[in-house]
Amino acid sequence: MGCVESMNYEIVLRDATFKESRDYIKATFKDFIDVQPGFKVFDVHVIGLPPIAIGLDGDFVIFPYTKPCHGTFLLRVEDPEEAARLRALKK
């Protein structure tokens, strides 16, 4: 997973479709932002059909990570700075 491998992440969904990932974020997290494909979360360019939902839960960021052979993973990573940066984009 490249730089994702070095993160302390939790897999929320695995081998999901892009739509399942987006629906899960919107149904589960009151706090989320919509971004365009290619938007950088941590060092990852997110892949998907726009808009791409990224969940925010306290200091946790929940974002889709797509691999050609394994579909979309929804990853949960604790990072107060990144969560604050993303929240600031909503304003």
Next chain:
Amino acid sequence: MAEEPTTRPETALLVLGCPQVPVQTSIALYLINRLKKAGITPVVAGNKAANTLLVVADQDRHYLGEVIDLDRAVGLITDKKRDFDRCFVFIHNDAGVSYAATMGAISGAKLYTLVYGEHYEEQVKKIDFPCTVIAAKAVHNPLPLKKAIDEVKPWAA
């Protein structure tokens, strides 16, 4: 003396999907050859397995030119460091549709989606962004997809 205007050769990016469906490697080599014959420089972007299948099959690079990692290609295009005139995205699963939508959003290239596999119609239904869809039920035999590509002639459009 006025300098003659230089024309940059046209370029095409081939975005490979997971290589688990056999026709991908065959069709990629076919398309690369057709593009090159039309004067278009093809660049391949895929994951390690998809790229390696091509590199090993074409060790002397009779067909292949530049081959780059898929994530790197997405980064280069997003960061506006690189772009292409045409982009072909190979699709046989949901991830393929996601990559195609991404290319449509980040790149200025004319977008073609090559949809194949046992359940290709399911993937075609998910494509709701501007692109030319080239689709056929092709898993082991590349000829149905080759025929669909030949009808569109994306190297000539």
